[in-house]
Amino acid sequence: MFPPSPDNKYGIAIVGGGVTGLTAAWKLHAQGHRVTVFEQSDRLGGAISTMHRDGWLVEHGPNSLMESTPLDVLLTELGLQAERQYATPAAKNRYLVRDGRLVPVPLGPHQLVSTPLFSLRTKLRILAEPFARARVGPADLSLAALVRGHFGQEIVDYAINPLVAGIYAGDPEKLSTKYAFPRLWEVAQTHGSLIRGQIAAMKARRARGEKPVARIVSFARGLQTLPNALAAALPPATIRTRTAVVSLTPGRPWKLVSRHDGLAGTDEFDAIVLAVPAATLAQLPIGSSGARPLAPLEQVEYPPVASLFFGFRRDQVAHPLDGFGALVPEVEGRSVLGVLFSSTLFPERAPAGHVALTVYVGGTRQPDLARLAPEELRPRVLADLRELLGVRGDPVFSHATFWPHAIPQYNLGYERFLDAITLAETQHGGLFIGGHVRDGISLVNCIAAGGRLAEVASQYLASRA
Numbered sequence: 001m002f003p004p005s006p007d008n009k010y011g012i013a014i015v016g017g018g019v020t021g022l023t024a025a026w027k028l029h030a031q032g033h034r035v036t037v038f039e040q041s042d043r044l045g046g047a048i049s050t051m052h053r054d055g056w057l058v059e060h061g062p063n064s065l066m067e068s069t070p071l072d073v074l075l076t077e078l079g080l081q082a083e084r085q086y087a088t089p090a091a092k093n094r095y096l097v098r099d100g101r102l103v104p105v106p107l108g109p110h111q112l113v114s115t116p117l118f119s120l121r122t123k124l125r126i127l128a129e130p131f132a133r134a135r136v137g138p139a140d141l142s143l144a145a146l147v148r149g150h151f152g153q154e155i156v157d158y159a160i161n162p163l164v165a166g167i168y169a170g171d172p173e174k175l176s177t178k179y180a181f182p183r184l185w186e187v188a189q190t191h192g193s194l195i196r197g198q199i200a201a202m203k204a205r206r207a208r209g210e211k212p213v214a215r216i217v218s219f220a221r222g223l224q225t226l227p228n229a230l231a232a233a234l235p236p237a238t239i240r241t242r243t244a245v246v247s248l249t250p251g252r253p254w255k256l257v258s259r260h261d262g263l264a265g266t267d268e269f270d271a272i273v274l275a276v277p278a279a280t281l282a283q284l285p286i287g288s289s290g291a292r293p294l295a296p297l298e299q300v301e302y303p304p305v306a307s308l309f310f311g312f313r314r315d316q317v318a319h320p321l322d323g324f325g326a327l328v329p330e331v332e333g334r335s336v337l338g339v340l341f342s343s344t345l346f347p348e349r350a351p352a353g354h355v356a357l358t359v360y361v362g363g364t365r366q367p368d369l370a371r372l373a374p375e376e377l378r379p380r381v382l383a384d385l386r387e388l389l390g391v392r393g394d395p396v397f398s399h400a401t402f403w404p405h406a407i408p409q410y411n412l413g414y415e416r417f418l419d420a421i422t423l424a425e426t427q428h429g430g431l432f433i434g435g436h437v438r439d440g441i442s443l444v445n446c447i448a449a450g451g452r453l454a455e456v457a458s459q460y461l462a463s464r465a
């Protein structure tokens with residue numbers, strides 16, 4: 001049986017039960033709107049997915065998020081503040097791989113002078129950069145081009161390339177500074193120097209009473225706590241899992257066709273919020289003629305990523321694991337993009353006497369590696385861990401997750417996708433689109449996107465009243 005329509009003389013449909021859609025649904029519900037969430041899979045959370053097994057806590061997708069105002073507000077609204085967990089202080093240390101070994105990232109000018117990560121020439125260039133005057137023009141630049149202009153190629157190879165692998169699993173030569181790193185772009189536009197701009201931004205944070213560097217956050221039961229709490233705060237009848245939205249017809253009301261267990265059904269709504277990946281947006285017919293106004297989004301690059309979780313006895317790993325983790329520059333020629341020291345960040349991710357590591361493979365750098373079967377990939381990854389961290393023997397626990405389309409790449413030219421989204425919204429009153437395709441890829445960006453979508457949908461309904 002197709003589930004009966006909730007008794008909502010219209011209301012708002014939220015398509016997508018990831019963190020963006022659930023946040024939008026919660027905010028609208030809290031304002032007194034009727035909402036219905038459509039989620040094609042049998043679970044809520046989208047990319048957020050936590051597994052508990054044999055004393056291990058495995059995050060299949062995102063591992064943590066950054067402390068921030070949108071998160072703080074949401075946790076207060078949901079009564080979740082007490083469950084928030086901060087990463088241990090050791091997480092402030094980070095490592096980069098150079099010449100086959102882990103080197104700490106310098107945390108201040110003194111460490112910069114002595115670090116073996118960069119040549120003397122590069123260090124002198126870093127020290128001189130605060131005196132730079134040149135500002136970038138209005139035309140977008142790749143992140144690599146921007147940074148190369150300020151600091152030279154060695155910083156691109158040994159700092160920016162691994163950093164981007166850790167955030168986007170992407171390529172700094174292709175990623176747009178303007179869209180992928182908007183705050184850095186603003187700094188580049190307003191200050192001659194990126195270092196002076198960053199210092200000014202940290203001072204501004206301090207003046208607002210915030211920590212100069214945001215803390216890393218999760219929950220004792222893992223990130224799934226957040227979508228679970230959002231879902232629990234909504235009336236059960238408002239959430240329809242295993243229900244894929246397959247077409248929309250604009251009008252007053254909108255008609256929404258969905259499929260549940262192979263059966264199609266139609267519902268009517270005052271407004272539609274789309275919080276889904278680019279592929280869904282691209283394929284969605286909007287209008288009676290079957291037109292797909294968001295078809296250009298088929299071209300958004302979403303490289304695959306494999307996430308491998310390993311548990312070892314503490315005595316199997318020689319490295320002290322005293323940090324957030326290690327990122328691997330492409331020029332080092334390894335199989336892994338990076339490794340998180342998961343149980344250093346949050347000790348309860350491993351049973352007593354054990355450690356947990358989360359390794360990412362693939363991205364734009366080596367998409368074919370991510371597609372390998374876990375039994376083929378595992379030995380390659382373990383070989384890297386042996387050489388880099390001094391791991392001995394086989395893991396006592398392991399789990400692999402494959403993300404065929406992990407993270408959208410905000411590459412140069414991304415504005416054409418954003419323009420298509422804006423045009424679709426302009427042409428169809430009552431349609432609102434957001435989430436990781438449009439508003440930024442981090443969980444905090446997506447939480448903020450949920451708030452933004454709720455606000456614009458609510459304003460639209462008020463303007464019609």
Ligand SMILES: Cc1cc2nc3c(=O)[nH]c(=O)nc-3n(C[C@H](O)[C@H](O)[C@H](O)COP(=O)(O)OP(=O)(O)OC[C@H]3O[C@@H](n4cnc5c(N)ncnc54)[C@H](O)[C@@H]3O)c2cc1C
Pocket residue numbers: 015016017018019020021038039040041045046047048060061062063064065066243244245246275276277280305307403405406407434435436437440441442443444446
């Ligand atoms: C491996 C990995 C690691 C990451 N690590 C981090 C991290 O450590 N920190 C961080 O801040 N961010 C991280 N991210 C990014 C972050 O997790 C995502 O950007 C964010 O979760 C996206 O949320 P969303 O709600 O916009 O989309 P999604 O989570 O993708 O949710 C969209 C939902 O829409 C549903 N859907 C699709 N089509 C339809 C349809 N036709 N009808 C109904 N439902 C549909 C999908 O099933 C899905 O549940 C990571 C992402 C990945 C993949």
